[in-house]
Amino acid sequence: MENPFLRKLQKSNPLTDEDLRFIERCTGALRDVPGDQDIVTEGERPPTCLVLMEGLVGRYKQLRNGRRQILAFQVPGDFIDMHSFVLGRLDHSMTSITPCRMAPISHNAMQEIVNAHPRIALAFWREAMIEAAIFRDWVVNLGQRPAYERVAHAFCELACRLDAVGQLHDNSFRFPVTQEELGQAVGFTAVHVNRVLQRLRADGLVTHEGGRLTIHDRERLERAGDFEPSYLYLSGSDPDRGPQKGRQSEPQV
Amino acid sequence: MENPFLRKLQKSNPLTDEDLRFIERCTGALRDVPGDQDIVTEGERPPTCLVLMEGLVGRYKQLRNGRRQILAFQVPGDFIDMHSFVLGRLDHSMTSITPCRMAPISHNAMQEIVNAHPRIALAFWREAMIEAAIFRDWVVNLGQRPAYERVAHAFCELACRLDAVGQLHDNSFRFPVTQEELGQAVGFTAVHVNRVLQRLRADGLVTHEGGRLTIHDRERLERAGDFEPSYLYLSGSDPDRGPQKGRQSEPQV
DNA sequence: CGTTTGATTGACACGAGTCAACACCAGTGG
DNA sequence: CCACTGGTGTTGACTCGTGTCAATCAAACG
Secondary structure, three states, X not given: OOOHHHHHHHHHOOOOHHHHHHHHHHEOOOEEEOOOEEEEOOXXXXXXXXXXXXXXXXXXXXXXXXXXXXXXXXXXXOOOEOHHHHOOOOOOEEEEOOOEEEEEEEHHHHHHHHHHOHHHHHHHHHHXXXXXXXXXXXXXXXXXXXXXXXXXXXXHHHHHHHHHOOOOEOOXXXXXXXXXXXXXXXXXXHHHHHHHHHHHHHOOXXXXXXXXXXXXXXXXXXXXXXXXXXXXXXXXXXXXXOOOOOOOOOOOO | OOOHHHHHHHHHOOOOHHHHHHHHHHEOOOEEEOOOEEEEOOOOOOOEEEEEEEOOEEEEEEOOOOOEEEEEEEOOOOOOEOHHHHOOOOOOEXXXXXXXXEEEEEHHHHHHHHHHOHHHHHHHHHHHHHXXXXXXXXXXXXXXXXXXXXXXXXXXXXXXXXXXXXXXXXXXXXXXXXXXXXXXXXXXOXXXXXXXXXXXXXXXXXXXXXXXXXXXXXXXXHHHOOOOHHHHOOOOOOOOOOOOOOOOOOOOO
16 A cells, blocks of 8 residues: 555554545545645635645744744645635645645545545544644643753654654654754744754764754653653554444453 | 533534434433542543533643643533544543533444434534644644743633633633643743733733633733634634535635 | 855843742631 | 641742854855
8 A cells, every 4th residue: 555644544443445445536636736835824715625645744823923833744644634624714824845745635525425434534533633632742842841852752753653654764754844944843943953953963862964854762762752652543553442333342441 | 502512513513403402312411520630531541422511621741750731721612522432542631620510422422423413523523623723723822922922822712712602701701720720731830920920910911810810901912912713713703614515605705 | 156045153131940938818627 | 716737829039941143154056
């Protein structure tokens, strides 16, 4: 399965082959977007949903005072615009950080899924709630952790999520963001991010160069970032889904 | 309609009377919880979903180093535990700040809604995505705003959400949290929150006493907090839902 | 080549944390 | 009825993490 979206969905949802084929039929022709270009902007009402197939996109909100917060980095397999169907209007913007390839899903198709394909609808719903769990974790990260730990934590999350879609190779992944952008994501100035990165590098945890992030000591990085990945709900091993839909009916103690 | 949950759902979702009655039939006997007690804790797999009918509850995550981040204050009408059905396991905890009354919805009922009541399922899904939008806004608040603006912003949001369920009277609402707790929500120490509250009071914006928060100048408070409520998707006036499900089919310019 | 963009460095300013003392109040028990 | 208690709010002095500003450097690029 080279489709990262289906691969991810399949891994933690009880979807039939027919479900997967149906989702495939729902997606329109792939759309390419050059790097560093807005995909949707705050307030817009995009006519279709979007799934990210390749590339890196950033969600962000622009403040009146000129500052900008990057809310999330989205990776291949992420259902990056479900909002337009469920909420209509977007409350934030998205921009392509690298050139991207996206698969559209029409609102009509989404509506049909809700009407007649409950397993798929629930899988999408689940994706949305995992997204919310990730935002919660960013709240914790921004609210409670000092710079060094915060950046470490952010890197751990990215690594995990990329690993889940097979985009982590030798603990290294493509991550062509400037220190300015990193700062806008973790809530620090570029200058301060620079100093933190230097410390992380000096400590032998990660290096960021040539548009790649390389993790040299995953375990120590996770300890430094106080990282605990259960909020990502990736564990294929541990069956997250509760006692519904007949996969198992005994809630485990 | 004294049921704040149905009232809120109805306001921004195209639900029929029959839908509403069905939701009512899905909810079990109301559950009362005394104040200051954990409702669910991280890692648990609650057997039913929960809707908050009365009281104030706080979501939080406890860190290893002893610090705690309050992720959200939940108010009557909030679907506080949808997670247990969609994700199974909880990734954070919830505690009652005041005595609370909650309505359970069984996972079986939820499953039936997904299977056979798409309008309701979509309405719930929408609630989940609004929750995520609120977390996004907290990310911005924690990442970009200094103390004074941050606290002001948090108060504005609470006021808006409480207003939507008729719990804001004369720009004042019940809010019996300590400065310590407020600090854990906005990412500051209690001491610093104290100084910020004094400034807000001195500036004639808000007072917090006797377990109530009173807003004396809503407009100036919103300006101070750089508050813009569109992310709450409350606007009954502006039809947020896009061109689906036949309510209207022309997207407005 | 110059130009531009991003990374790096240093000096200094400032917002927020820390620690400790004190005030205030509700409750409790003698 | 009053002493005592514990929790919360308040204040001040000091520390420290992060921001600001500005200069320099390196690499990419036209």
